[in-house]
Amino acid sequence: MPPAVSPWVVFTLLWLTPPVVTPVSRQYETAPKSVISLEPPWTTFFQGETVTLTCYGFGFNLPQKTKWYWNSKIVGEIQGHTFKVRMSGVHQCQADNLHLSIPVHLHFSKDPLVLRGPPAVFEGDSVVLRCHAKKGTSRKTLTFYKNGVPLESSGQSSELAIQHADQRANGQYRCTVKETFWSKISSNTVRVHVQELFPRPVLMVRPSELTDGSPVTLTCRTQLPAQKSNAQLQFCFFRDLQALGSGCRSSPEFHIPAIWTEDVMPYQCTAETMDAQVSKRSLPIKMTVQRAFADFQIHIIPASRLVFEGQLLLFNCSVKGVPGPITLSWYKRDKLNNKTKITKSSEAEFTISRVNGSDAGDYYCEASNSRRSFVSKAVTITIKVPVARPVLTLRVPGAQNVVGDVLELHCEALGGSPPILYHFYYQNVTLGSSSALSGGRGSFNFSVTAEHSGSFFCEADNGQGPQRSDTLALSVIDTTKNRRVPVAAGVAGGLLAVAGAAAGVLLYCWFSRRAGGKSASGDSRNPSYSEPQEPTYYNVPACIELQPVYSNEPKEEVIYTEVRCTLQRCKPAVAINTVSLLIPVAPPVGLPALLLP
Known part of the structure; x- marks a missing residue:
């Protein structure tokens, strides 16, 4: 201007x-x-x-x-x-x-007396009405009237002041001067109508759709008339009747960096003149804030979530919908639902360079800001441990068995993640398989015959490569073709063993506990010694000698095979254990057989 x-x-x-x-x-x-x-x-x-x-x-x-x-x-x-x-x-x-x-x-x-007033009056204004008279007009008895009622005597002053005008100042004003005792001059009429300086403000919110943590701008909107557009206003903002910020400001806008569902309370604003003579408060509004929904994206390597022992395991977490700044953390939950924060995990990426069995479990990402935390769905990681080298064992039901009895081959890997599939082999030919879904061992049963001499072994596999056991060599000797044992029939102390049509298996084996343990001439040769448990034969590389056990049944006429059990030391690659079984066969007619210890 x-x-x-x-x-x-x-x-x-x-x-x-x-x-x-x-x-x-x-x-x-x-x-x-x-x-x-x-x-x-x-x-x-x-x-x-x-x-x-x-x-x-x-x-x-x-x-x-x-x-x-x-x-x-x-x-x-x-x-x-x-x-x-x-x-x-x-x-x-x-x-x-x-x-x-x-x-x-x-x-x-053309009148001698004129009352002058401002073109418009607004609330809060200081108004002056001036009564002007032409030269020569007496001003000794000047009087102001409002709505026909004389106001308090103003003396010789030609001005009527109205301080901080409000609705009470509305009315018709005029002034008079007395020329003689009987006559007076009246001015024109000035109508004073106090107008609203500005309407009640309206509090507006931007943006209209809010979610947790969204920035919000509050605007206290009102409109000054053109006649008073140079008036200075200040604005104050309130939440639940509590002032926001440091006080009133000249800007009609107030910025909230982040708003949350718990901040949903009545908001108001006031607009007022700088001298606070005119102040108006908006109607309260209550904002609608949608609770934040965290959209997590978790990427892992390998993507199958099945990790083999010794491999690299990498997690990466990203999240949308959570206002920042945010902190990302990784947690692991075990089978007992115990939560453990992973050390040095306050990053989007978390890496295990070489996993082992203890790293299996549920992993989840947590995003935290200044107000609350959001948790992702758990990612289950399974660690696949390779199978250990299995051990093959042979179990028989008792000390004496007949042809056709069932023998059991057991294969067990003492380490490895289930499920484990066991394969049994005889002379490199597959006999069958057995699966252990939750660990344990596999087994295979077969009926023993004289033709079962040969090598047995097993394999264990859980998908990370098969492991093969040592070889167990089973030797079945038919004494009808070997007459060395019956020749010893005259030795004192011999026992007569006679069998009928159903022949029995005589089997006993003693294993040394360590290299250099008891020899075959120990207590096991004592006729009074008996083994209380079922005999089991392991493919453990140690010296083993199978001992014969005899039964004196004079009514039976049976020829027994020779019983031998030897464990040979094998080459470093594969150990071969030998087990000899005594299989009874029917003797020639009229020919008795004696076996002496």
């Missing part, structure tokens, strides 16, 4: 500029109209006085050209922006190519 324009001119200028607003993107902007100011800033004058009209462009810019109108007729176009008038009527101007200004009603009075 040019510095030469007085405050009263500005007041009149603003009064003559009505608020023409158009909603544009939730904001308001004034249409570019021309504006007229008056000097002096009155609309009522004595006849013969001169009023200077000044035409401004939008934003109080001085125009290059100005058109002037009187009673809607153009009266001239000048290069300047001022125009002097002395005629009553309606005056307008047009600055450059802008719209016409609003009409200005001027009145030049």
Whole structure:
């Protein structure tokens, strides 16, 4: 605004500029109209006085050209922006190519007394009404009236002041002066109507859809009239009647960096003048905040979630929907549902360079910000441990068995992740298989015959490569083809063993506990010694000698095979254990057989 324009001119200028607003993107902007100011800033004058009209462009810019109108007729176009008038009527101007200004009603009075007041009065204004008399008119008994009622005597003062105008100041005002004891002169009437400085503010929220942690901008919106657009307002914001921020501010906006569901309380704002003479509070609003939904993306290597012992295991966690700043952490939950935070895990990536069996379990990612934590779904990691080298064992039901009895081959890997599949082989030919779903051992049963001499072994496999046991060599000797044992029939202390059509198996074996243990000439040769458990034969590389056990049954006539059990030391690659079984066969007719110890 040019510095030469007085405050009263500005007041009149603003009064003559009505608020023409158009909603544009939730904001308001004034249409570019021309504006007229008056000097002096009155609309009522004595006849013969001169009023200077000044035409401004939008934003109080001085125009290059100005058109002037009187009673809607153009009266001239000048290069300047001022125009002097002395005629009553309606005056307008047009600055450059802008719209016409609003009409200005001027009145030049012939009366000797004039009451002058401001064109408009707003709440909070300090109003001055001035009673002017022509020269020669007595002012000794000047009186002001409101709605026909004389006000308190003002003495010789020609001004009536109304401080901080409100609705109580509304009314019809005039002034009088007494010329003689019987006569007085009355002025024109000035109607004072105190207008609202600004409407009750409306608190607006941006954006309209909110989620946990979203930034929010509160706007305390109100509208000053054009006549008072130079008034300074300040704005205060409240949550549940508690002031936000450090106090009131000149900006109508207040920024909340993040809002949460627990912050959903009534919000309000106030707009007030700088002297707080006029203050208005908005209606409370309650924002709707959707609870945040964390969208986790977890990537692992290997993607199958089945990791072999010794492999690399890598986790990567990313999350959307959680406002930052956030901290990512990794946790592991074991079978007992115990939660353990992984050391040095406050990163999106977590790596185990070489996994082992203890690394199996449920892993999940946690995203935390300043207000709460969000947890991802658990990722179950299974660690596959390779099988250990299995041990093959042979079990027989008892010390004496008949041809056709079932012998059991057991194969057991003492280490490895289930399920484990066991394969049994005889002379490199597959006999069958057995599966252990939850660990343990596999078994295979077969009926023993004289033809079962040969090598047995087993394999264990859980998908990470098979492991083969040592070889167990089974030797079945038919004494009908070997007569060395029956020749010893004359030795003292011999036992007679006679069998019928159903022949029995005589089998006994003693294993040394370690290298250099008891020899075959130990207690096991004592006829009074008996083994209480079922005999079991392991493919353990140690010296083993199978001992014969004899039964003296004089009514039976049976020829027994020779019983031998030897464990040979084998090459480093594969150990071969030998077990000899005594298989009874029917003797030739009329030929008895004696076996002596």
